[in-house]
Amino acid sequence: MGTAYCLQYMHHDLNPPIAHTKVSSKCIMLTDDYAAKLAEETFRSVTESVKTTRGDSKKSEMTRAGLDTNVYDFGVLLLEIISGKLPHSEEQGNLVNWAADYINDKRNIGYMIDPSLKSFKENELDVICEVIQSCIQPDPKLRPTMRDITSRLREVITVTPEQAVPRLSPLWWAELEILSVEAT
Structure with a gap:
């Protein structure tokens, strides 16, 4: 849920x-207390302008495309979590294609x-699979936010969002030092 909350914040807040x-x-x-942290070398503002050959700005298209791609990728991530499989492997090929038969038939979901x-x-599991199905829609316009x-x-x-954040600060030792100095 921490990753979902993070993406929601990035997309909507x-x-x-x-x-x-x-x-x-x-x-x-994952932090020591299993809170998810989303890492990346660079984030991109989805309002960065992309110029066409005519010089038109494509801000709204880029906004939608970036957010829709994140939603699709989140669906694949959920598939990885419940199946224990990589997004692509020699054995099963593309994870989305491999899971399609299972995820579209509730009687077979347990096999994946x-x-x-x-x-x-x-x-x-039923709700998670419904979310996965909606996230990996081929038509980005049909994907949820x-x-x-x-x-x-x-x-x-x-x-809750509060439960998903790290409870231990990465600088807990420094916080303890400050508290001990303040106490004296």
């Missing part, structure tokens, strides 16, 4: 919105679940 250039499991780092997941709740995605996921995954 920042002005101008910011798109991550490639959402994937490779760019998600990572066997290392000892248990899961059917209702949670990150706000819609987090809302839908919160129906079954009760992690």
Whole structure:
């Protein structure tokens, strides 16, 4: 949920919105308390102008394209999480193509679940698979917004934005030092 909240913030709360250039499991780092952090060398403002040969600005198209791509990539990330598979491998090829038969037939969804997941709740899995299906729509106009995605996921995954942020500061030792100095 931390990654979903982060993308929601970047897409809906920042002005101008910011798109991550490639959402994937490779760019998600976990803190000591398992809070997700989205890493990247560069973020791009989705309002950066792209000039055509005629010199027209394509800001709104770039905005939509970057955000839609993040939504698609988030769907692939969810697929990675529940299946335990990479986005592409020699064995199964493209993960989205591999999962299509399973995800479109609720009776077969259990076959694509990572066997290392000892248990899961059917209702949670159903909602996650519905979110995945909506995120990986071939037509970007049919994909939900990150706000819609987090809302839908919160129906079954009760992690609030406050619970998703790191509880331990990376500088906890410095904070302790300051507190001890203030106490004396």
